[in-house]
Amino acid sequence: MRVELGEVVFGRDGFCLRGSGTFGEGVHLVSGPVGSGKSTLALLLAGLLTPDRGTVRRQDVKSVLLLLQFPEHQVTAPTVAREAASWGLAPDEVLALAELEERADDDPFHLSRGELKRLTLACAFIKCPDLLLLDEPFSSLDCETKRWVCGMIEERGSGTTIIFSHEQSVLPRVDTIWEMEDGALIGRGSVPGAISSWRHAPAYLTYALERGAQPENIRLSDAREALCRIRD
Amino acid sequence: MQDPRLRFLSIAVLSLASFLSVWGALGALVWLVVARRRTDAMLQPRVLLPLFAMVGLTALVSAWGGGNGLSYFIRMSVILLLAAWAYAATAEGEALAVAVWAFGNRAGFDIGLIAEMGLAGLGIIREEIEQVGLAMRLKGIRPGLRSIVPLALNLVITEIRRADEVARLLTVRGYTAGGVVCPRFQTSLNEILASISAFLLGLLPALLLRDVFILV
Numbered sequence: 001m002r003v004e005l006g007e008v009v010f011g012r013d014g015f016c017l018r019g020s021g022t023f024g025e026g027v028h029l030v031s032g033p034v035g036s037g038k039s040t041l042a043l044l045l046a047g048l049l050t051p052d053r054g055t056v057r058r059q060d061v062k063s064v065l066l067l068l069q070f071p072e073h074q075v076t077a078p079t080v081a082r083e084a085a086s087w088g089l090a091p092d093e094v095l096a097l098a099e100l101e102e103r104a105d106d107d108p109f110h111l112s113r114g115e116l117k118r119l120t121l122a123c124a125f126i127k128c129p130d131l132l133l134l135d136e137p138f139s140s141l142d143c144e145t146k147r148w149v150c151g152m153i154e155e156r157g158s159g160t161t162i163i164f165s166h167e168q169s170v171l172p173r174v175d176t177i178w179e180m181e182d183g184a185l186i187g188r189g190s191v192p193g194a195i196s197s198w199r200h201a202p203a204y205l206t207y208a209l210e211r212g213a214q215p216e217n218i219r220l221s222d223a224r225e226a227l228c229r230i231r232d
Numbered sequence: 233m234q235d236p237r238l239r240f241l242s243i244a245v246l247s248l249a250s251f252l253s254v255w256g257a258l259g260a261l262v263w264l265v266v267a268r269r270r271t272d273a274m275l276q277p278r279v280l281l282p283l284f285a286m287v288g289l290t291a292l293v294s295a296w297g298g299g300n301g302l303s304y305f306i307r308m309s310v311i312l313l314l315a316a317w318a319y320a321a322t323a324e325g326e327a328l329a330v331a332v333w334a335f336g337n338r339a340g341f342d343i344g345l346i347a348e349m350g351l352a353g354l355g356i357i358r359e360e361i362e363q364v365g366l367a368m369r370l371k372g373i374r375p376g377l378r379s380i381v382p383l384a385l386n387l388v389i390t391e392i393r394r395a396d397e398v399a400r401l402l403t404v405r406g407y408t409a410g411g412v413v414c415p416r417f418q419t420s421l422n423e424i425l426a427s428i429s430a431f432l433l434g435l436l437p438a439l440l441l442r443d444v445f446i447l448v
Binding site: 046048065066068073074075076077078086087088107109 | 363367369370371372383386389390393
């Protein structure tokens with residue numbers, strides 16, 4: 001199972017995205033500053049945009065799911081329970097995972113953005129598609145919920161998960177790091193080797209690297225452990 | 233057309249002419265082709281085509297019921313084109329400027345503000361329809377009567393909420409009634425000539441109607 005970008009070029013409103021690479025099974029992190037083209041890349045990978053040049057090929061991918069950055073853009077039903085059902089899922093299971101059982105009959109737009117984000121994330125994790133594209137999954141969430149999201153991503157046993165995020169504090173364990181720079185997709189490679197060349201790395205990783213530590217992954221706990229190892 | 237006063241006046245006269253007769257509609261269409269600059273904005277075909285389809289359907293029903301469906305289709309299609317041009321060519325603040333110029337800083341400002349909010353709302357609705365379409369594709373929901381009706385209701389409720397939020401925001405900012413705007417307009421000779429020709433075209437169906445009334 002993999003997704004291949006073959007010399008893709010996509011332009012719109014003066015912005016140009018270009019990139020090549022293969023997203024295999026595992027967890028991929030595409031990082032980069034706001035406006036660098038992460039969401040556009042997510043739409044291209046989901047097949048919702050067509051590149052001007054190049055190809056997006058999916059091999060052995062039977063189901064694709066993209067979670068948009070703004071969860072309210074994904075709402076199509078008048079109540080929270082019916083919104084869960086609109087994903088083709090049993091509402092009870094979704095609401096239990098999102099801890100929104102009490103809000104089943106509420107209007108989805110009456111939820112806070114964080115609650116709505118939790119709802120859409122719960123739907124995505126329960127659906128468990130082959131290719132899961134998460135556009136800024138940590139935005140609007142508190143630290144506790146961010147850690148819950150990380151746990152759910154890490155628990156996905158199979159398939160390809162691609163996270164598009166500029167998150168700098170709470171991150172999951174990932175297999176590959178990519179970066180968007182001025183619309184260009186740059187593959188940094190597999191973790192842990194890729195960490196040293198990651199330009200938009202969180203401050204805690206940069207701190208650990210500067211002190212000669214070699215974190216095994218990109219989580220705060222990985223940086224801590226690496227620092228502890230060199231102190232020992 | 234740079235001067236929104238002349239643009240709005242021309243569109244109002246031509247829309248009336250189109251509504252009154254097929255000849256008026258054809259005249260308005262010719263005017264639109266000649267007077268509209270190539271650089272003027274226009275709505276995209278994917279936005280216009282569903283509207284034309286709706287007019288066409290109504291015309292078919294009218295023709296099936298013994299009415300003059302073809303006349304209805306021609307007149308309404310031209311009005312639709314005029315409205316599309318007016319909407320696409322109107323820049324932010326122009327409706328407010330024209331209303332203040334016409335009715336002053338109190339009533340004119342309020343009318344202009346409502347018009348501006350309405351125009352901005354149309355743009356937002358268009359974006360939301362696109363977003364809903366995207367959400368449906370992501371969820372694998374097929375467009376149909378069962379899905380369209382609740383989605384349309386959602387859109388209406390969202391717009392009512394947005395209007396309520398804007399009203400609250402205006403109140404918080406101290407708005408009660410009226411305001412101060414000093415509108416400035418740029419008018420060229422070509423635009424004046426185009427407006428006069430629109431006015432003359434507008435008289436055409438009125439003259440034809442008078443002939444009809446004399447005959448009767």
